Amino acid sequence: MENRKLLEVKDLVVHFDTFQGAVQAVRGVSWYLKEKETVAIVGESGCGKTVSIQTVIGLNPRKNGSVRGGEVLFEGKDLLALTQKEMREYQGNQLSIIFQDPFTFLNPTMTVGEQIMEPYLLHSRASRQEARARALEILRLISLPNPEETMKRYPHQLSGGMRQRVMVAMALICDPKILFADEPTTALDVTIQAQIMELMNGLKEKLNTSIVLITHDMGVVANMAERIYVMYAGKIVEHGDAETVFHHPKHPYTWGLLGSVPRLDERIQSELYSIPGTPPDLIAPPKGCAFAARCRYAKQICRKCEPPRIGFEEPEHYAYCWLNHPECIRRNGVTVREEE
Amino acid sequence: MVRYIGQKVLIALATVFVLATATFFLMKLIPGDPFANDKVSVAVQEKQREYYGLDRPVAVQYVTYMKNLLHGDLGYSMKKTGRTVVDIIREAFPVSAKLGLFSLLISEAVGILFGILCAQFRGKWPDYLLMVVAILGIALPSMVLGPIVRYLLGVKLQILPVSGWGSFKQMLMPAFVLGLGTIAGNTRSMRASMLATTTQDYVKTAQAKGLPPVKVVLRHQLRNSLVPIIPNLGGQIAGVLMGSFVVESMFLIGGLGRYFVDSITNLDYPLIMGLTIFYGAFLVTMNLLVDILYGLIDPRIRMK
Ligand SMILES: Nc1ncnc2c1ncn2[C@@H]1O[C@H](COP(=O)(O)OP(=O)(O)O)[C@@H](O)[C@H]1O
Ligand SMILES: [Mg+2]
Secondary structure (H helix, E strand, O other): OOOOEEEEEEEEEEEEEEOOEEEEEEEEEEEEEEOOOEEEEEOOOOOOHHHHHHHHOOOOOOOOEEEEEEEEEEOOEEHHHOOHHHHHHHEOOOEEEEOOOOOOOOOOOOOHHHHHHHHHHHHHOOOHHHHHHHHHHHHHHOOOOOHHHHHOOOHHHOOHHHHHHHHHHHHHOOOOOEEEEEOOOOOOOHHHHHHHHHHHHHHHHHOOOEEEEEEOOHHHHHOOOOEEEEEEOOEEEEEEEHHHHHHOOOOHHHHHHHHOOOOOOOOOOOOOOOOOOOOOOOOOOOOOOOOHHHOOOOOHHHHHOOOOEEEOOOOOOEEEOHHHOHHHHHHHOOOOOOOO | OHHHHHHHHHHHHHHHHHHHHHHHHHHHHOOOOOOOOOOOOHHHHHHHHHHOOOOOOHHHHHHHHHHHHHOOOOOEOOOOOOOEHHHHHHHHHHHHHHHHHHHHHHHHHHHHHHHHHHHHOOOOHHHHHHHHHHHHHHHOOHHHHHHHHHHHHHHHOOOOOOOOOOOHHHHHHHHHHHHHHHHHHHHHHHHHHHHHHHOOHHHHHHHHOOOOHHHHHHHHHHHHHHHHHOOHHHHHHHHHHHHHHHHHHHOOOOOHHHHHHHHHHOOOHHHHHHHHHHHHHHHHHHHHHHHHHHHHHOHHHHOO
């Protein structure tokens, strides 16, 4: 059972119809999650990370955002084939999410206690007392200081870190099978970020929840994920276990993301490196490799043809990049990360 | 919260004081004399003026009036002889209050409901239909709307009585005519406000919990959408109050509105003063309650 795929996303395509044309936010993405596992989806902002997972949990506005293809298999059942009503049984229950910004994602006119208890009252048919007890239990689990008092507070009376803990409690109260965390620390101060990461790491041990972590920050991934999907312009460009992706990355985009991790052990506190340029316009994505325009190793073929999936010696380590093609290696020698 | 209310109360008292003072002096500027009458001898007229203290300097009259006001004494009516202003208010206000309150309750509820429906069915036929009603409600004054409704419902269809006061059926038509403006205003503001909250992040959080759309609207959007429309309530109460002058005389209802109109045509000084102060104090109190309500609905205001 260890290796069972709890969630499997296959060839997911999501477009948004806008006045300028269809925004191709997710362009054929496949990934999976095993039980009790944490995987990370990493990429710069605008790469389609949020759209991918919000589609998985049925939160896409159906009005202009539509799934154009693919399957989302949760315990073998295709979630995309469910009606909204059937999907609501899963939302906040077996599939829950922590959003990016605890300042705007909490209801300002409802006490945080009410907000935490709400999914439990909805999904478990519990009485209010039971829900309260359960909320307190969760708040203690995530070591929130005086939980009874905090339950009576309104969001604006709490600090950012506290609010994000409230979001975590809200997401965990129904004991979900999968917790999606969409940049859970991005809106917070650096010190608070560390606390929240530590909290989530601790939770992994205490609960039997699998986690899908979304971030643009490789530093966050390092402490948490077992496997990493690197996403760029609506596609997965590299995948592997965390060790491999950190130590033997094969895609220039991954190199760039790793280059932007601040290194505390580095000799010089050099300026934070960031990949030059910006991600392409997803209304008219470029032919060939979407990263070619920003890639300093780009060859002619990169701009013409889409790179194939190329696997490496580590199991399930693969990347979509021409540099790794046998023909390319034969002509130019082995690909080496220039920074090293 | 206590400080918040304390401040509002002080401002309210000052407002009533200024209102009383301004009315007192403005009223004296209205040309004419309450006791001028060809059929009564000049000597008797003088006696009457003396009796009501009108022979003394205006400043003295003002001070006397304000002193009495502090004791809750609004004086005697000059025209309805022998009746105190307080008596008149006591008799007629409950009628106006019942009409106003009933009208306000219906129209607030209906307006908010319409606004929610418009937002939920945005761009579909219920939205267009209700918006047409709302625009008519804003455009049509009660002098026009009243007779139309009375003709249709009272004369043609004969389902509601055309005038009078007392039974529930008699209350329906005047309350509706009085409240249509409020219904219209609320439909529009509630629609806009609901549409603004639909795209809020916390609504997404509510959806992510698996709440059905009805609960998302009622538990998460409604209260937040009410916040920006609460301040309208003060003006709506004032509107109903002013509207009642017209509606009460149209439907032959013996409320305070009718006394007010009469007092001005008769130059019944104490009654003008008394009713103005009463209306003023009433409005100020209502606004105060609205402020407090605002604080109750939005914790961010209450706890500042
Ligand atoms: N409702 C929407 N309508 C149109 N375009 C959208 C919508 N939501 C997201 N997008 C677009 O989809 C792309 C991917 O967005 P997103 O998934 O939020 O990126 P990420 O989470 O990786 O930062 C972006 O280009 C964004 O502008
Ligand atoms: Mg995002």
